[in-house]
Amino acid sequence: MPDRRDVKGLDWSLLKRLTGMLRPYGWMAAGAFSLIICAALFETAIPLVTRHAIDVDIAGGDLEGLRGTILVFLLLVAGGFVTRYFQQVLTGFIGQRIVVDLRRSLYRRVTSMQMGWFDRTPVGQIMTRLTNDVENLNQLFTGGLILIFQDILSLVLIVGVLFWMDWRLALMLLAVVPVIMLATFQFKKLVRAAFRRVRALVADVNTFLQENITGMAVVRLFRREARNREIFEQINTRLMDEHLRTIFYFAVFFPLMEVLGSVATAGVLWVGGGRVLDGVLTFGTLVAFLNYAERFFRPIRDLAEKYNILQNAMAAAERVFEILDRHPTITGGEQLLPKLKGEIVFEHVHFSYEKGIPVLKDISFRVSAGSSTALVGYTGSGKSTIASLLLRFYEPQQGRILLDGVDLRDYRLDELRRRMAIVLQDVFLFQGTLWDNICLGEDYPEERVREAARRTGLLDWVDGKAEGFHTEVSERGQSLSGGQRQLVSFARALAHNPDLLLLDEATSSVDTRSEGLIQEAIAELLKGRTSVVIAHRLSTIQQADQILVLHHGELVESGTHRELMDHEGIYHRLWMLQSRNGAAASNGKPEA
Ligand SMILES: Nc1ncnc2c1ncn2[C@@H]1O[C@H](COP(=O)(O)OP(=O)(O)OP(=O)(O)O)[C@@H](O)[C@H]1O
Ligand SMILES: [Mg+2]
Structure with missing residues (x-):
């Protein structure tokens, strides 16, 4: 069953094909990406402005300067807000358009499938393709892809600024990254497996419901209600168990990330505070550093979640493409028939x-x-x-x-x-x-x-x-x-x-x-x-x-x-x- 097949972590050819679906909306997608770059630039600049306010304006007792700096600060915040707004609207629109296209071509493909395919494929499974799987892909386009780009961009910008400000402190902050990566990797692996099982079970539930509702009269006649309820109960419980397992993983992972982030912040405070006392680091830079440290962990943490979306979408894409790529083996010729004699x-x-x-x-x-x-x-x-x-x-x-x-x-x-x-x-x-x-x-x-x-x-x-x-x-x-x-x-x-x-x-x-x-x-x-x-x-x-x-x-x-x-x-x-x-x-x- 295609639902249970092992999906590799990231399938680049799949990803390429998925991004290819953005092509008809090229200009809009380019617009969304530019907006993201603007937003990331605005947001990364904010701690630098804070640093300027502390080190230059406050330290220099320049109230006029401070007012100007705060104005810049607010402008950056507003700029971030506006660009994010338009980017979200734009990506939402692109996502919906792609999903409509996809559902249309899927429906066309399904309706042109040869009968043998319908003999082999449970209706519930086909329904899942056209609903859940398409929805997963929607999430990829409205959230996943673009937000992953945004997270990576933020990370690169932040790391760049950190090294520019103080490479020693930057290295100290980066030291926790391998630990985070390791935890994230493990988390992803567990969650991926669990989600695959969830999807298979959801398809089972759909198939089971579809069959039993269609065949309700037979179910009644043979007094299978109790037995079927039992079977349903089993699938239902297994589905719950799998969901609970993923919830457990999430419940451990995110607080753990919080703790790791705080440990890193404590490290920055310790080393950075020492350097401020030694007079090699300005107080403003330390504040900016702490600020960045916080911003730095957010995208890493988010990436794990985005990866989830990506995972789901990959699995969904694979199954959706499997249908799209299946060409009907029974195709017609060219011969027209005005009227049949009927021999x-x-x-x-x-x-x-x-x-x-x-x-x-x-x-x-x-x-x-x-x-x-x-x-x-x-x-x-x-x-x-x-x-x-x-x-x-x-x-x-x-x-x-x-x-x-x-x-x-x-x-x-x-x-x-x-x-x-x-x-x-x-x-x-x-x-x-x-x-x-x-x-x-x-x-x-x-x-x-x-x-x-x-x-x-x-x-x-x-x-x-x-x-x-x-x-x-x-x-x-x-x-x-x-x-x-x-x-x-x-x-x-x-x-x-x-x-x-x-x-x-x-x-x-x-x-x-x-x-x-x-x-x-x-x-x-x-x-x-x-x-x-x-x-x-x-x-x-x-x-x-x-x-x-x-x-x-x-x-x-x-x-x-x-x-x-x-x-x-x-x-x-x-x-x-x-x-x-x-x-x-x-x-x-x-x-x-
Ligand atoms: N979609 C299918 N997939 C696999 N086997 C099938 C399928 N449809 C029919 N068969 C098998 O093909 C054989 C012939 O079936 P068919 O429906 O042509 O019989 P029939 O002569 O119309 O019977 P009846 O008089 O009951 O309608 C049967 O053994 C049946 O089990
Ligand atoms: Mg017959």
């Missing part, structure tokens, strides 16, 4: 979802334009897979699929899918109105939608609703019955007016009366176009021009209903089973 040819198609587990084996068949073909077979025999291959959700490992004589891979993907409609095994409805769910964002005229609803037998029901087509469908269509959902998906397919229709066992979840309705709806759908119907109720497909029988991924029989009955093979067996049980009652899935 489908499978030539020796082999396919497996996972290596070594063949799902389709050497499948060859032909569906002539305008004809209807039915796919039958036991559950798991590969029927839906054939539909997925036709839509290019997946790519066959061997063989090819031709549509109107052209390899499927040569068509533009959007064109291809525009010409086909599929009524899936599980109907998926989006949150929105019935209208939205039928049109799916297409701008169909009202007449067309009404006509589609009428022909699929949905219209009476819709017109009976107070809000008609504007009736809200709750998330995943839970407010509709199974049969209604199916009718909606039929209306969707019909409004779409495809050249080629794929129907995946669309009659399995309704009662006999609705089935009658649906039969009529299907007949309407199939009229005048090429169709591939995956049917479990064999009674519905007797009229099909061709019936293909799949068995364990192999095409074992093909022909018309009559021919297959005479052949007395698998189809015949299925048929006998169903007619014995009564076609309407059977779901057509006898045990293999």
Whole structure:
């Protein structure tokens, strides 16, 4: 799992790529950096002004001079304030723009991922990428990168001034730096590991929640609430433990830094005080030194925290880039299709979802334009897979699929899918109105939608609703019955007016009366176009021009209903089973 992979401390190529994202905002970024340089200069100058006030004005009894010096002091403070204000606004703006760009490209990438990726990647994990990880990167741009630059700049300026004032004292102050570095380094190492675990656990929590909320009905049905609460409790507690561990590290580290700073200050007081008494150091310089000592430790301490942000951002960046860099392996060709005749040819198609587990084996068949073909077979025999291959959700490992004589891979993907409609095994409805769910964002005229609803037998029901087509469908269509959902998906397919229709066992979840309705709806759908119907109720497909029988991924029989009955093979067996049980009652899935 990418979440758990070890991330190196600082990955320069990642950092380079991240800073590269600033490029479109080059001028603004340059502005922010200049403002930071100004702010750092102003702030570093302040102790020097104090020194001047003590050593020159106060020592010389120059009240007029002191007033002027204090004015300069205040101007510097004000300058620091104003530059910081503008810098923060600017970096905030840049950060937000980058994050918007990033979220957009991530979303695009995710929506163009091939289906196999979704099979392997838990939804919670994908959500974490688009929310938490992007937020971490936001922090990098609004805080991290720029503030790190600022801290390093302050350090360099301060060390420079310290050496310029008194190198002996400066060395004395710098003596604690190795200790601080060591402590910081250790701290960073511990915190980094802890945060990695936190992130992995957060992703676990998201995945767990997502699955359990989506599958709430199943959870209830199997009375898994208590057990799931227990599992959640465990993840939750582990998450808390990891958070507490990081809190502990922080609680030790920052006070420790405080102590180290104070020890260094005491050292400066001791050595510096001695030198003042010896008359080699002015009193003002000592005060300035103490002042700098305080300013000196702040950026060092902050750096450790900024490093944290950087760490988080690096890990986030790595995962985000992993998605951004993943190019869809299923891409379309150039071929446009004005209108499909709808001839489908499978030539020796082999396919497996996972290596070594063949799902389709050497499948060859032909569906002539305008004809209807039915796919039958036991559950798991590969029927839906054939539909997925036709839509290019997946790519066959061997063989090819031709549509109107052209390899499927040569068509533009959007064109291809525009010409086909599929009524899936599980109907998926989006949150929105019935209208939205039928049109799916297409701008169909009202007449067309009404006509589609009428022909699929949905219209009476819709017109009976107070809000008609504007009736809200709750998330995943839970407010509709199974049969209604199916009718909606039929209306969707019909409004779409495809050249080629794929129907995946669309009659399995309704009662006999609705089935009658649906039969009529299907007949309407199939009229005048090429169709591939995956049917479990064999009674519905007797009229099909061709019936293909799949068995364990192999095409074992093909022909018309009559021919297959005479052949007395698998189809015949299925048929006998169903007619014995009564076609309407059977779901057509006898045990293999
Ligand atoms: N996304 C997937 N990843 C891995 N294996 C899959 C995936 N989808 C289906 N399979 C496997 O491929 C085989 C064929 O599945 P498919 O959905 O095509 O069967 P089906 O004939 O449509 O069955 P049913 O009648 O139950 O709908 C099954 O063994 C299934 O476990
Ligand atoms: Mg299926």
